[in-house]
Amino acid sequence: MKVTLLVIGKTDDKLLRELIDKYHSKLKHYARFNYIEIIDPSRRKSMSVQDQKKQEASKIESLIDKQSRLILLDENGKAFSSRSFASFIENEGLQGNSNLTFVIGGPYGFSEELKIKSHLQMSLSQMTFTHQMVRLIFSEQLYRAFSILKGEPYHHD
Amino acid sequence: MKVTLLVIGKTDDKLLRELIDKYHSKLKHYARFNYIEIIDPSRRKSMSVQDQKKQEASKIESLIDKQSRLILLDENGKAFSSRSFASFIENEGLQGNSNLTFVIGGPYGFSEELKIKSHLQMSLSQMTFTHQMVRLIFSEQLYRAFSILKGEPYHHD
Numbered sequence: 001m002k003v004t005l006l007v008i009g010k011t012d013d014k015l016l017r018e019l020i021d022k023y024h025s026k027l028k029h030y031a032r033f034n035y036i037e038i039i040d041p042s043r044r045k046s047m048s049v050q051d052q053k054k055q056e057a058s059k060i061e062s063l064i065d066k067q068s069r070l071i072l073l074d075e076n077g078k079a080f081s082s083r084s085f086a087s088f089i090e091n092e093g094l095q096g097n098s099n100l101t102f103v104i105g106g107p108y109g110f111s112e113e114l115k116i117k118s119h120l121q122m123s124l125s126q127m128t129f130t131h132q133m134v135r136l137i138f139s140e141q142l143y144r145a146f147s148i149l150k151g152e153p154y155h156h157d
Numbered sequence: 158m159k160v161t162l163l164v165i166g167k168t169d170d171k172l173l174r175e176l177i178d179k180y181h182s183k184l185k186h187y188a189r190f191n192y193i194e195i196i197d198p199s200r201r202k203s204m205s206v207q208d209q210k211k212q213e214a215s216k217i218e219s220l221i222d223k224q225s226r227l228i229l230l231d232e233n234g235k236a237f238s239s240r241s242f243a244s245f246i247e248n249e250g251l252q253g254n255s256n257l258t259f260v261i262g263g264p265y266g267f268s269e270e271l272k273i274k275s276h277l278q279m280s281l282s283q284m285t286f287t288h289q290m291v292r293l294i295f296s297e298q299l300y301r302a303f304s305i306l307k308g309e310p311y312h313h314d
Binding site: 013015016018019079080081082085107124125126127128129130133136137140141144155156157 | 170172173175176236237238239242264281282283284285286287290293294297298301312313314
């Protein structure tokens with residue numbers, strides 16, 4: 001399976017970056033994993049939030065494989081348990097969708113156009129996390145999902 | 158308001174510990190904040206999970222103020238949004254409960270006895286996070302809650 005995690009903006013905090021990297025190294029044992037940070041393509045004070053989101057969207061679209069499923073991390077998206085998220089990945093693979101791209105947006109979220117083009121919007125929690133911390137939390141969930149699918153003892157119910 | 162965060166087991170990861178510390182320093186501007194790590198009181202291979210949980214429970218009970226509200230972080234607990242969590246804290250204060258103790262358990266969760274004695278069980282997500290990472294996520298939520306109550310611009314809906 002090919003899994004891409006695409007995030008808007010660089011990870012500012014060095015500590016957070018190191019923690020995230022650990023999970024990404026582990027993920028590479030399970031999947032062809034790519035991590036892409038889109039370095040603030042549009043963070044300009046003069047630009048409206050709407051225009052920023054549009055510019056981010058076209059940048060995202062230019063970077064994802066044509067055959068990849070686009071999944072956006074969005075607070076109002078579908079909530080999964082860790083096991084049901086693992087099943088989701090497994091089912092996508094069984095249906096022949098072995099190329100998944102997950103996107104973590106910037107502080108303003110995604111444009112409506114990108115949402116419409118996405119396969120799914122998923123949420124990690126009803127709570128709002130910092131979009132920087134979401135990178136760590138989601139990376140751990142991806143690792144957890146693959147460890148569940150491999151039947152490894154990492155996850156406890 | 159007095160807020161105590163009590164966790165079972167030390168935070169192994171140095172990076173995680175530093176990130177957590179940052180939020181705790183910030184929290185001290187808003188509340189009388191205490192952080193207590195109960196260093197594995199019972200992590201003995203010879204002890205059953207049941208007995209471990211019991212021993213952890215009595216250690217927790219011995220450490221909390223008599224007048225404090227006990228709130229357990231538990232996967233099956235009540236889900237809050239960041240705003241509704243802030244309102245919960247505010248309402249407790251308005252009702253005269255200005256001493257709250259939040260507890261993050263170990264890998265096995267809490268004993269039934271402790272759950273019964275608790276005021277509330279709350280959940281951060283349907284997903285399972287590492288109990289170490291929960292410390293960071295929850296510390297940020299506590300900080301976020303107080304910043305919401307202060308009307309500060311940290312939180313965006």
